[in-house]
Amino acid sequence: xxxxxLRVMDGNKAAAVGVILCRPDLVASYPISPQTPLLEALYRxxxxxxxxxxxxxxxxxxxxxxxxxxxxAAGGRAFTATSSMGLMFMYxxxxxxxxxxxxxxxxxxxxxxxxxHTVSSGQQDIMMVKDGGWVQLIAESCQEILDSILVAxxxxxxxxVQLPVNVSYDGYYLSHLSEPVAVxxxxxxxxxxxxxxxxxxxxxxxxxxxxxGAFIVGDLYxxxxxxxxxxxxxxxxxxxxxxxxxLAAFGRExxxxxxxxxxxxxxILMVAMGSHSGTLKVAVDRLRDEGVAVGLARVRxxxxxxxxxxxxxxxxxxxxxxxDRSVSFGWNAGHLFxxxxxxxxxxxxxxxxxxxxxxxxxxxxRREMLEAAVRTTLARGxxxxxxxxxxxxxx
Amino acid sequence: MALRPxxxxxxxxxxxxxxxxxxxxxxEWGACxxxxxxxxxxxxxxxxxxxxxxxxxxxxxxxGALTCGQCGEPACRDACPTGAIVRxxxxxxxxxxxxCVGCGACAGACAWGGITLDAVTGRASKCDTCGGRPACAxxxxxxxxxxxxxxxLARRLGHPDPFTQGVSLCPGCAAELGFRTAFRAIGPDAVxxxxxxxxxxxxxxxxxxxxxxxxxxxxxxxxxxxxMTGVARQLRRSGARTRAVAFVGDGTTxxxxxxxxxxxxxxxxxxxxxxxxxxxYMNTGAQRSSTTLQGARTMTTPVGxxxxxxxxxxxxxxxxxxxxxxxxxxxxxxxxxxxxAAKLERALAAEDGLAYIHLYAPCHVGWQxxxxxxxxxxxxAVLTRVFPLWEARRGRFRLTHPIAHPRPLGDFAGLMGRLxxxxxxxxxxxxxxxxxxxxxxxxxxxxxxxxxxxxxGGR
Numbered sequence: 001x002x003x004x005x006l007r008v009m010d011g012n013k014a015a016a017v018g019v020i021l022c023r024p025d026l027v028a029s030y031p032i033s034p035q036t037p038l039l040e041a042l043y044r045x046x047x048x049x050x051x052x053x054x055x056x057x058x059x060x061x062x063x064x065x066x067x068x069x070x071x072x073a074a075g076g077r078a079f080t081a082t083s084s085m086g087l088m089f090m091y092x093x094x095x096x097x098x099x100x101x102x103x104x105x106x107x108x109x110x111x112x113x114x115x116x117h118t119v120s121s122g123q124q125d126i127m128m129v130k131d132g133g134w135v136q137l138i139a140e141s142c143q144e145i146l147d148s149i150l151v152a153x154x155x156x157x158x159x160x161v162q163l164p165v166n167v168s169y170d171g172y173y174l175s176h177l178s179e180p181v182a183v184x185x186x187x188x189x190x191x192x193x194x195x196x197x198x199x200x201x202x203x204x205x206x207x208x209x210x211x212x213g214a215f216i217v218g219d220l221y222x223x224x225x226x227x228x229x230x231x232x233x234x235x236x237x238x239x240x241x242x243x244x245x246x247l248a249a250f251g252r253e254x255x256x257x258x259x260x261x262x263x264x265x266x267x268i269l270m271v272a273m274g275s276h277s278g279t280l281k282v283a284v285d286r287l288r289d290e291g292v293a294v295g296l297a298r299v300r301x302x303x304x305x306x307x308x309x310x311x312x313x314x315x316x317x318x319x320x321x322x323x324d325r326s327v328s329f330g331w332n333a334g335h336l337f338x339x340x341x342x343x344x345x346x347x348x349x350x351x352x353x354x355x356x357x358x359x360x361x362x363x364x365x366r367r368e369m370l371e372a373a374v375r376t377t378l379a380r381g382x383x384x385x386x387x388x389x390x391x392x393x394x395x
Numbered sequence: 396m397a398l399r400p401x402x403x404x405x406x407x408x409x410x411x412x413x414x415x416x417x418x419x420x421x422x423e424w425g426a427c428x429x430x431x432x433x434x435x436x437x438x439x440x441x442x443x444x445x446x447x448x449x450x451x452x453x454x455x456x457x458x459g460a461l462t463c464g465q466c467g468e469p470a471c472r473d474a475c476p477t478g479a480i481v482r483x484x485x486x487x488x489x490x491x492x493x494x495c496v497g498c499g500a501c502a503g504a505c506a507w508g509g510i511t512l513d514a515v516t517g518r519a520s521k522c523d524t525c526g527g528r529p530a531c532a533x534x535x536x537x538x539x540x541x542x543x544x545x546x547x548l549a550r551r552l553g554h555p556d557p558f559t560q561g562v563s564l565c566p567g568c569a570a571e572l573g574f575r576t577a578f579r580a581i582g583p584d585a586v587x588x589x590x591x592x593x594x595x596x597x598x599x600x601x602x603x604x605x606x607x608x609x610x611x612x613x614x615x616x617x618x619x620x621x622x623m624t625g626v627a628r629q630l631r632r633s634g635a636r637t638r639a640v641a642f643v644g645d646g647t648t649x650x651x652x653x654x655x656x657x658x659x660x661x662x663x664x665x666x667x668x669x670x671x672x673x674x675x676y677m678n679t680g681a682q683r684s685s686t687t688l689q690g691a692r693t694m695t696t697p698v699g700x701x702x703x704x705x706x707x708x709x710x711x712x713x714x715x716x717x718x719x720x721x722x723x724x725x726x727x728x729x730x731x732x733x734x735x736a737a738k739l740e741r742a743l744a745a746e747d748g749l750a751y752i753h754l755y756a757p758c759h760v761g762w763q764x765x766x767x768x769x770x771x772x773x774x775x776a777v778l779t780r781v782f783p784l785w786e787a788r789r790g791r792f793r794l795t796h797p798i799a800h801p802r803p804l805g806d807f808a809g810l811m812g813r814l815x816x817x818x819x820x821x822x823x824x825x826x827x828x829x830x831x832x833x834x835x836x837x838x839x840x841x842x843x844x845x846x847x848x849x850x851x852g853g854r
Contacts, residue, residue, distance in 0.1 A: 025632055026625060054628050059658030063621035066655070070625020073612065074586075075633060078625065093618050204610045204626055206584045206637040213613030214600035 006182050011174035014142040014181050015081070015107050015167070016041035018149030021189040022105075024053045025076030028067040030060055032086040033119050034171040035109040039081060053079075061086035065093040065106065072102045073212055075203035077153065080104070083171060084111035084125045091129070097164045098133030099224070100213060101231070103156035103201070104164040105149065109175040110274070112361050120362025121171040123274060123325040126302075127335040133228055135165040135235045136303040138273045140259075142179040145169045147252060150184070150192060151242055157196035160234040170275040170325075172362060177275075184250050192249045236304040257306035259298040262288060263313055266295030268377050271310070271340050272323040273299040276365040280323065283370040294374050299336065307343040314344050319352045319381030321373055325359040333357070333389045352380045358392030365392065418546045419486075420522070420529055423539040425450075425459040434460050437534030438522075444513050446522040447531050460540060462531070463488060463509035463522040471521070474504035479519075492518050551736035552579040557587075557608040558597045569729045569756040569769035570594045570671045574642050576732055577669055577754075578609065580739040585638045586626055587611045590619050590652070592644035593678045593758075594671055610637075616647040620659035620749075623666040631665070638743060640667040645686040646676045649712045656751075660719035663748035667739075670712065670751070673758035681761030685710040688781070690825050692813045693761070703816060708828050713753040714835070717787040722748030725786035725795075728755040730774035734795055738786055744848075745788070755782045763812025775807040780833040785840065793845035794836065804829065 009017065015038045019027070027046075029039040045051035054071075058064045061082050068078035082090065087108060097104055112122035123138075130136060135155055139145045145167065152165040169175060202210055216224065240256030247253040259277075262284055263269060272280050277298040287294050297313045299306065314320055324334020331338050337355035344351055356373045359365040369392050380386060432449050439445040447462040469488045472480040479494035480501060490501075490510070497517040501510045510521040522529070524542075532540045556575050564571045574594050578587065587609045589595035599613035600606050614622050619641050627639040648656060648670035659666060675693050676682040683693040686709045692698045696705040717724040722745035727735035735754065742750035757772040759765060764772060776782035777796060781804070784796035804826045808814040817825060 026628055028625070054632060056624060056628065056662065058621060058624070058655075059661070060654060062618055063624070063655045063658055066615075066618035066621030067625040067628075070612075070622040070627075071629040072625070073622075074626045074629035076625075076629040078629075092615050093621075096615055096618075204586050204612065204630075206586065206610060206635065209605075209608055209610040211598075211600040211605050211607070211611050211613070214602070214605075215596070215613065216602060218602070220602050 006180040008178050009142065009181050010037070010176050010178045011142045011145050011169050012038035012109065012176070013041055014146040015149060015169070016045065017181070017183055018146035019079050020045050020051050021184060021186060022077065022079075022149060022153050022193060024079045026068060026071035026078045027051075027053045027055045028058055028064040028078065028080045029055070030058055030064045030082070030086065032061070032083050034111065034121075034175040035081045035083045035107065037175070038107065038109070061090040062093050065090040065097065065104070068104045068106070069093060069097050069100070069102045072104050073100070073204050075201075075205075077157070078104050079106070081107040081109070083109045084119075085114055087125050087129060088113070091132075094129060094132050094134070096213075098228070101162045101228070102164060103153075103162055105152045105156055106164065106166055107145070107149070108166055108168040109171040110168050111171040118361045121173055121325075122360050122362070123168075123170070124327065126166065126168045127326040127328070129166075130303055130335065133163070134303065135161070135163050135232070136301065137165065137167045138300060138302055139167060139169045139174065140275055140277045140298065142174060142177065143181045143252070144254060145174065146181055146183070147246065147250065147254070150189060151246060153193055154196055154242060155235050155238060157201070158234070158238060159201060161231050161238065162201060163231050163235065168274075173275040182252070188249050192245070232304040236301065236306060239301050254300060255298075257299075257301035257304075258309045258313070259300055260313060261296040261298060263295030263297065265293055267293040267318045268321065268374070268381050269295050269297055269313060269317045270321045270323065270374060270377065271297045271299065271336065273302060273336060274325065276323060276325070276359060276370070279365060279367050280370050282367050283374055286367075287371060287374055292374065292378060294378070302336075305339055305343070307346070310340065310343045311346045314340070314351055315347055316349075317351050317381075319354065319377045320344070321354050321356060321377030323356045323358065323365070323370065323373060325357075325365075327357060327360075337389075353388070354380050354386065355389045356392055357389060363393050369393070418527055418542065418544045419465070420462065420524060420532060421541045421543045422460055422462070425457050427458045427460055427539050428537060429453065429458045431458070431537070433534045433536065434531035434540055437530040441525065441530035444516070444520045446520055448508060448511075460531070461508050464507060465524070470504040470506070471501035471510045474500040476500060487523055488521070489523050490519055490521050492516075495519050548733045548736060551733065551740065552576065554579050554582040557583060559606045562596045562606055563601075564593055564596055565760050565766075567759055567766040567769055568593065569758070569773060570644070570673060571597060572770070573671050573729045573735070573754050573756045576729070576735060577640075577642060577739060580736045581638070581640055581667075581743065583609065584636060585609060585640045586630070588614050588619050588623055588639065588641040588643070590614045590616045590641075590643040590647045591678070592616075592647060593673070594642055594644065598642070614641075614643075616651045618655055619643055619647060619652055620655040620664065620666060620668060623668070624659055624662070624664045627664060627666050638667055640669065642669045642671060644677075645670055645672040645674060645712070646684045649685045649710050653712075656716070657719065660716055660721045660749045660751070663722065665746050665748065667742050667750045668752070669754055671754045671756040673756050673761065674709070675758070675761055677758040677761040681758070686712065688814075688825070689828055690814060690817055690821055692763075692816060698816045703821060704813070708832075711832065713751065714839070716751040717790055717792065717839075720790045721751055723750040723786070723788050725751075726753045726755065726782065726784050728773045728777055728782060728784060730770050730777060731784060731796060734784060738795070741786065741788075757811075759811075761813070763815075764810055768810055772807070772810045775802065775810060778802045779804050779807040779829070781807050781829050783833050783836045785836050786845070787839075788845065788848070791843050791846045792836065792840040794840055798833075
């Protein structure tokens with residue numbers, strides 16, 4: 001285990017430090033709030049000689065991701081970052097990257113979608129791409145942003161996975177929040193990433209020509225999709241083991257695809273992902289002090305979805321409360337809630353569930369609101385009626 | 396293959412020696428003045444025995460000259476029992492008279508009358524092109540026999556065609572011709588980029604079958620130059636000299652994919668981007684694009700009482716790219732392969748920025764013309780000034796094929812159905828726009844004249 005002293009930095013800076021430690025070949029960028037300071041940090045690092053990567057400032061997000069895809073397809077390690085409408089503007093390339101199995105890593109400082117227009121925080125953007133075939137990691141803290149980028153490259157470039165990976169973190173709440181962050185030593189990072197280095201994957205080369213993006217008709221197409229699902233499963237299978245390896249290398253662990261917080265003997269279980277999970281942990285601690293048996297399941301890997309581990313945590317609870325910062329139109333519930341319900345469908349006994357939607361457009365999910373959410377969930381577990389979806393701070 | 400009649404209405408027949416292009420004797424078939432024997436006499440004088448025959452068939456009004464076509468797979472050689480006939484590297488089929496036993500098998504095997512048994516010597520005799528200065532062509536005052544130097548083009552197209560046969564493009568496709576021509580010039584040290592459209596079928600493979608020997612990327616229509624940016628930069632970073640070369644259509648280039656092209660040009664990415672312009676979305680059934688000629692009938696610019704084809708003038712993408720200050724920009728046409736190949740050389744040499752070539756590649760299907768018309772339409776586009784051929788390096792222009800005396804626009808418009816509805820007024824309006832475009836290029840050439848590399852500071 002090797003870890004240097006703590007340094008105070010915000011989430012964007014932590015992401016930049018993580019990227020620099022991974023020694024990328026190409027960083028492609030287009031500015032959009034709230035990820036812009038991350039890219040500025042990378043350009044500064046390049047100017048100061050702390051980053052050897054080639055950098056390219058493109059004319060739009062589609063090109064940012066495409067340039068990263070190109071570099072990765074030619075054997076390089078590529079990075080880009082975006083948010084909100086920028087993510088939407090790269091959507092065709094986004095699907096191209098995963099279908100083409102190109103191991104790009106991209107951070108998303110999550111933000112609401114227009115319209116109505118806002119630049120404030122929310123998880124709607126990353127939920128819009130959840131089925132785009134990428135691995136989705138969602139961080140809770142600045143430390144976890146940095147650490148997740150290391151894990152992201154390890155997963156992306158693993159021959160069993162070979163998929164692009166998103167590392168998401170709540171815009172402003174994490175991107176602009178300063179926390180103490182332990183910065184790993186370069187040597188330890190190099191060792192952690194060594195198993196996937198060396199460019200052994202199929203790459204574009206005149207010496208050994210390959211066709212990227214072949215035109216497929218008929219049954220063969222299903223084979224590509226099937227293998228893509230296999231790769232997703234491999235990422236899920238690897239995630240928990242990697243957590244142990246990460247602990248050995250850096251002295252920190254997160255629980256792999258899913259973090260279980262004080263779930264022992266919990267009557268009710270809260271489920272969340274992202275920065276408000278930290279607030280929920282405080283709420284759980286306070287309610288535990290009051291004698292309420294509540295725990296938290298924090299989804300760290302939203303795709304592939306850890307359905308088996310989650311179902312095991314849901315089993316036998318009196319009620320489950322899911323907190324979402326996004327809306328699935330038509331389900332009229334949060335995206336995470338829909339997935340949790342689907343995971344619960346495997347259980348023998350029905351578990352009452354309630355969904356809390358809040359924190360949209362950067363509004364606060366305060367501790368007392370989340371404590372109230374826990375109490376509401378508790379009441380549902382005792383049979384009190386109420387709506388399935390509860391909108392917090394609804395104007 | 397040797398002398399053969401050309402397609403109906405075309406009396407020009409090249410005497411070529413496939414598969415490689417060679418310097419070659421070109422005889423305009425059946426167009427000689429009656430009774431003229433200048434070529435025969437010149438050959439006899441120079442070589443002792445005439446190896447060219449004058450065919451003077453007054454009864455069928457045919458007056459022409461006949462000689463050996465220097466076949467790629469000569470039947471005379473195959474029939475010769477002594478190995479006296481060989482096809483040389485130069486393309487000349489040569490007869491060794493020392494080894495000839497006068498059996499006449501060669502003359503019997505040749506379907507073209509290109510080799511004969513000489514009654515005086517008792518040996519075969521045939522044309523050997525006089526070492527590249529054929530006496531017959533030098534003596535011909537009518538221009539019906541000409542020595543055509545195609546070896547320069549052969550050298551420029553010196554690489555094998557990297558694409559397989561049997562790709563699913565229409566017979567007579569000019570884009571396919573342009574694609575194959577481009578990569579015979581560029582060679583194997585390239586990654587080829589295609590995008591959805593007709594020509595992608597040469598590059599993207601089909602199922603598990605590859606269609607090219609080159610590494611290839613089937614891009615999206617929206618991200619060709621950006622993918623190329625990443626690939627080109629990574630290839631350079633890894634020490635390879637492999638070039639990233641795109642061959643994509645006008646819809647991708649001028650419309651949905653223009654933003655990344657503009658960005659890549661502004662950044663000076665060292666990529667080679669070839670747009671084959673068939674003036675529309677031909678792969679989806681001939682809808683208009685922003686490069687479609689004004690007045691042209693397409694599926695989305697129909698002709699009727701309310702509309703007479705496309706209303707707008709074409710977007711001049713090449714000029715726009717030159718205005719970016721791109722390292723190299725050119726227009727080219729499938730009808731002028733040597734010009735195209737020379738421009739590809741300059742595009743590849745421009746390693747300090749983006750090179751853009753706008754290749755005119757008529758779609759005979761979408762333009763409603765016969766299957767063999769595409770190249771002739773392209774040629775007429777150049778000769779009528781519809782499509783000026785020029786090039787620019789860092790915004791300094793020159794015409795590479797100035798048209799001092801343009802052919803009437805009808806010579807172009809009459810070749811295709813998409814313009815057939817144009818009446819005199821319509822043709823005049825088209826003509827004004829064509830002249831305006833040509834004069835704009837002329838004005839750019841005058842105001843910002845071409846400079847040879849090194850004459851002006853690079854970027």
